Amino acid sequence: MRARVPAWRGLYAILDLPHAGGLEPAAALAGLLGVMEIGPEKAPTIVQLRAKHADAAERGRLARELAPMVRAAGALLIVDDDVEAAMAAADGVHLGQEDMAERTGDRPWTEWLAELRRAAPPGFLIGLSTHTRAQVEHAAGLDVDYIGFGPILRTRSKLAQEPAVGFEELETVCTVSPHPVVAIGGLGAEEALRCARAGAAGAAMIGALVGATEAEVRARATTLATALRHAIDALGQPPSR
Numbered sequence: 001m002r003a004r005v006p007a008w009r010g011l012y013a014i015l016d017l018p019h020a021g022g023l024e025p026a027a028a029l030a031g032l033l034g035v036m037e038i039g040p041e042k043a044p045t046i047v048q049l050r051a052k053h054a055d056a057a058e059r060g061r062l063a064r065e066l067a068p069m070v071r072a073a074g075a076l077l078i079v080d081d082d083v084e085a086a087m088a089a090a091d092g093v094h095l096g097q098e099d100m101a102e103r104t105g106d107r108p109w110t111e112w113l114a115e116l117r118r119a120a121p122p123g124f125l126i127g128l129s130t131h132t133r134a135q136v137e138h139a140a141g142l143d144v145d146y147i148g149f150g151p152i153l154r155t156r157s158k159l160a161q162e163p164a165v166g167f168e169e170l171e172t173v174c175t176v177s178p179h180p181v182v183a184i185g186g187l188g189a190e191e192a193l194r195c196a197r198a199g200a201a202g203a204a205m206i207g208a209l210v211g212a213t214e215a216e217v218r219a220r221a222t223t224l225a226t227a228l229r230h231a232i233d234a235l236g237q238p239p240s241r
């Protein structure tokens with residue numbers, strides 16, 4: 001089985017704050033979105049706000065500030081970790097295995113996710129990190145919209161990382177997962193294209209999108225987004241929504 005291809009296929013840009021290139025959040029985001037060159041194939045289709053060092057109030061403020069820019073570009077804003085900030089201002093949330101364990105405690109994940117679905121607006125996206133085949137198989141029974149799978153290669157952007165899974169395992173996971181797969185971890189342009197050819201719906205990146213100026217970020221994001229969309233569409237499966 002191959003998962004359906006979502007409309008948001010392509011570049012999944014992670015805006016990791018504080019920005020490693022020293023840019024303010026809005027400038028880094030403007031670069032990612034390629035403001036002057038927006039077209040469905042030239043910009044990331046998803047931007048994730050990942051602000052691990054911000055407190056809840058600051059994360060909420062950032063999500064409210066950035067959401068209109070992301071939406072004006074025709075993309076979706078996902079907030080990492082923070083369900084409350086995501087529900088208040090964004091189009092979805094991304095949760096890791098540890099986030100889920102903390103949130104659910106002794107409760108079944110299915111039950112907690114059903115509650116989240118009921119509370120969330122229609123179309124709200126829920127993403128879940130997976131790092132092993134067992135986690136992918138567990139996720140298959142969960143009401144999530146996509147899984148992150150990685151790290152594909154070792155990453156410099158996350159200290160506490162799981163062992164690298166590699167491209168062959170990604171290809172298998174893309175075949176067995178009913179959910180669209182977003183590949184993550186250690187990806188540059190070449191690696192992202194390999195992920196697309198392995199069947200990933202998206203390639204998520206932090207480091208490959210960092211630049212010291214807005215123009216530099218824009219050049220990186222535009223090139224990557226365009227190449228990825230072409231590679232994914234070349235597989236020939238029409239997007240489902």
Ligand SMILES: Cc1ncc(COP(=O)(O)OP(=O)(O)O)c(N)n1
Nearest residue numbers: 080094095096097129148182184204
């Ligand atoms: C698309 C995507 N995939 C995986 C992750 C990692 O989430 P998590 O394991 O919760 O780690 P943190 O990013 O929260 O440190 C992600 N953020 N996005």
Ligand SMILES: Cc1nc(C(=O)O)sc1CCOP(=O)(O)O
Nearest residue numbers: 150151155157185186205206207
């Ligand atoms: C945030 C994150 N999660 C990962 C996972 O394996 O779940 S890897 C990762 C870091 C991705 O950054 P870069 O593109 O710079 O390697």
Ligand SMILES: [Mg+2]
Nearest residue numbers: 081095096099
């Ligand atoms: Mg997390």
